[in-house]
Amino acid sequence: MQRINFTKMVASGNDFVVLEFSSSRVLGLKRLAQRLCDRKYGVGADGLLILEKSKIADIKMRIFNADGSEAEMCGNGARCVSLWLKSKFIKIETRAGIIEARVSGDNAKIKLTDPKDIKLNLPIKVNNRTMRVNFINTGVPHAVIFVEGLDKIDVANLGNQIRYHKRFAPCGTNVDFVEVLNNNAIKVRTYERGVEDETLACGTGAVASALVMSYKLQVMSYNKISVQTKGGEILKVYFEKIKNKFENVWLEGKAMIAYKGEYYV
Numbered sequence: 001m002q003r004i005n006f007t008k009m010v011a012s013g014n015d016f017v018v019l020e021f022s023s024s025r026v027l028g029l030k031r032l033a034q035r036l037c038d039r040k041y042g043v044g045a046d047g048l049l050i051l052e053k054s055k056i057a058d059i060k061m062r063i064f065n066a067d068g069s070e071a072e073m074c075g076n077g078a079r080c081v082s083l084w085l086k087s088k089f090i091k092i093e094t095r096a097g098i099i100e101a102r103v104s105g106d107n108a109k110i111k112l113t114d115p116k117d118i119k120l121n122l123p124i125k126v127n128n129r130t131m132r133v134n135f136i137n138t139g140v141p142h143a144v145i146f147v148e149g150l151d152k153i154d155v156a157n158l159g160n161q162i163r164y165h166k167r168f169a170p171c172g173t174n175v176d177f178v179e180v181l182n183n184n185a186i187k188v189r190t191y192e193r194g195v196e197d198e199t200l201a202c203g204t205g206a207v208a209s210a211l212v213m214s215y216k217l218q219v220m221s222y223n224k225i226s227v228q229t230k231g232g233e234i235l236k237v238y239f240e241k242i243k244n245k246f247e248n249v250w251l252e253g254k255a256m257i258a259y260k261g262e263y264y265v
Contacts, residue, residue: 001264006036007084008043011076011108011255013200013231017045018084021052033064036263043263046195049077051084057093059085065194072096073139075203075251079108083255096139109252112204113139114245115211124167126158133162134212138249140193141173142208146216150179150187155198159191176205178213186213187228200231203251210237211246 007018017036033048035041047065054060061081063071073096082090082101092099097113119135134144143162147153159175162168175191188209190202210225227235238250 004036004263004265005260006043006263007260008045008258009049009080009084009255010258011079011201011203012229012233012235012253014047014076014202015045015258016047016049016074016077016080017043018049018051018080021050029062029064030068030070032265033066034068035265037066043261046192046199047071047074047077049074049081051081054093057091057098058087059090060093061099063094065192067194067196069194070095071140071194073099073112073204075110075112075139075205075207076201076253076255077203078110079203079251079253079255082108082110084257094139106254106256107252108255109250110203112207112249112251114247115208115249117141118212118215118244120212120216122167124162124165126161126165131162133167134216135168135173136208136212138204138208138211140204141168141171142176142205143168143173144176144178144209144212146178146180146213148179150177150189153177153189155189155191159198160196163191163193163196174202174205174208176202176209178209180213180217181228183217184224185226185228186210189230198230201229201233201235203235203253206235207237207249207251211239211249214239214241214246215244 050062052060100111190205206227235253
């Protein structure tokens with residue numbers, strides 16, 4: 001057997017296994033992610049974060065979901081990595097672009113790439129009903145749906161149907177159900193693509209939900225929105241809105257190292 005040294009990290013209830021590249025060569029990364037993220041026979045996590053050397057940033061982060069698929073970006077994962085590196089200011093290379101990060105104690109704040117592909121009120125049919133869905137890409141694709149009575153929504157079932165809807169083929173989408181609390185606060189539950197279930201939080205989903213809310217409500221040109229996650233933590237999303245575009249988008253919240261260990265292959 002071969003031994004892999006890993007770090008288990010958590011950000012807002014989103015949990016990850018973090019590996020340096022030298023530890024990940026024993027298996028194909030897709031298979032390794034499936035085994036490590038398995039909550040019965042592995043470490044158990046929403047995703048696997050592989051850290052590699054980068055020529056254009058301080059480090060390169062690759063993100064593998066629990067099902068083995070590779071994602072372009074992960075907001076909470078990037079916050080975990082920035083804390084793992086123990087550096088106050090870093091730049092992280094991802095498939096979605098360069099992510100800036102600032103760390104203070106257990107608080108990690110990241111600057112995302114500028115969001116794109118904003119589409120509002122897309123009609124899609126689910127369960128023989130037409131729904132109005134908003135779409136935005138905050139490094140990864142997100143469908144954002146505003147609801148009342150968020151706690152009663154069947155996120156796993158409805159989220160799965162929207163995630164695989166032909167409107168979002170072939171890549172699919174993450175799905176965020178959002179309840180507006182006031183002009184500066186929302187509550188969000190997210191069905192994550194790749195995990196294929198609801199998670200306790202989603203960083204890029206929190207950002208997507210906050211930006212779409214700002215877009216639809218036409219709140220002030222610079223704002224901070226608090227996002228209540230299912231895990232209980234309040235994430236903060238900062239941004240500038242210039243006409244119909246968003247710039248200088250930041251996500252802030254806590255991250256932690258849960259434990260370190262050895263996994264045997």
